[in-house]
Amino acid sequence: MSMRKLLYIIIGIAALTACEKEIDFDYNEVEPIVMIEGRVTNEGTEVLVTRSRSVYDAVKPMGLQGAEVIVSSDGQQEHLTYDETTGYYRSPLKGQPGTTYRLTVEFEDHHYEATSYMYPPAPFTSAEFLWQPINNERMLAYELWATDPQPDVRNYYWYRMDRTLHHPHFANKTTHDAYRWNVFDDRGCPPGRVFRDIMCMNENTAEDDKKDDWDNILYEGDTITMRLMVIDQPTYDYLRSLSSGQRNGANPVGNIEGDPCLGYFTAASVTHADTLVFSYADVREVR
Numbered sequence: 001m002s003m004r005k006l007l008y009i010i011i012g013i014a015a016l017t018a019c020e021k022e023i024d025f026d027y028n029e030v031e032p033i034v035m036i037e038g039r040v041t042n043e044g045t046e047v048l049v050t051r052s053r054s055v056y057d058a059v060k061p062m063g064l065q066g067a068e069v070i071v072s073s074d075g076q077q078e079h080l081t082y083d084e085t086t087g088y089y090r091s092p093l094k095g096q097p098g099t100t101y102r103l104t105v106e107f108e109d110h111h112y113e114a115t116s117y118m119y120p121p122a123p124f125t126s127a128e129f130l131w132q133p134i135n136n137e138r139m140l141a142y143e144l145w146a147t148d149p150q151p152d153v154r155n156y157y158w159y160r161m162d163r164t165l166h167h168p169h170f171a172n173k174t175t176h177d178a179y180r181w182n183v184f185d186d187r188g189c190p191p192g193r194v195f196r197d198i199m200c201m202n203e204n205t206a207e208d209d210k211k212d213d214w215d216n217i218l219y220e221g222d223t224i225t226m227r228l229m230v231i232d233q234p235t236y237d238y239l240r241s242l243s244s245g246q247r248n249g250a251n252p253v254g255n256i257e258g259d260p261c262l263g264y265f266t267a268a269s270v271t272h273a274d275t276l277v278f279s280y281a282d283v284r285e286v287r
Helices: 003-017 203-208 211-216 233-248
Strands: 034-041 044-051 068-073 076-079 088-091 100-107 110-117 124-134 137-147 156-164 176-185 193-202 223-231 262-272
Touching: 034 068, 034 100, 034 110, 044 068, 044 100, 100 262, 110 262, 124 193, 124 223, 137 203, 137 223, 156 193, 156 233, 176 193, 176 233, 193 203, 193 211, 203 211, 223 233, 233 262
Parallel strands: 034 262
Antiparallel strands: 034 044, 044 088, 068 076, 068 100, 100 110, 124 137, 137 193, 156 176, 156 223, 223 262
């Protein structure tokens, strides 16, 4: 049995045998903390300044005005302007691989700063949906392949799959949302190539179409977009700890200096896979 098939089986067993248990958490309420999320990419620059919120508050806060936000590199400075529509501080500045960028934020008499190095991009070579057999059932996976920009260096990656919703289930919901995201590194990938299988849904779950599963089900006609970002290790550490923290209530480990502050700043090279319109007829069977 191949290691790849063994991995699918392990994932499938975990998904199919998981049990539910109601647990009461006693969360400690604390004063809101400034949060800064900044990105310099080959597509532009944006920074969001907010405050942390209670775990019981599901409303996403609007970006805060009144900050002085500067991104600099090699002696050049770019002042970002606040966009009232999105709540982001933005600039048309497009990052260049091989450059270290510095973010400085002055907000409410506090100073925050961070640096990030921008690595070369990883162009997609292929991306498609597959049915993976697991324990006599089928799991829908999105398989991506890209070119490793630095085969002799450990690189770190952040993928995000978005979907535009077309099903009547979501008539009262935003039509565009994040479906899957995570980070990984290139250990275990073939030389010179980047590979990732993203598990989407169990076929039986899709057929049952229960309301509790709607957010995890891909429907005929959903538009799928995928982007892959090459990031530095501090950004990888932040996002990995963020993913873990969502399960245990812990705050992620950020790379922004300035107390108190949560968040991250990254300089990332972005590439996009071809946009797909999801159709069951196009999903390839893996045997």
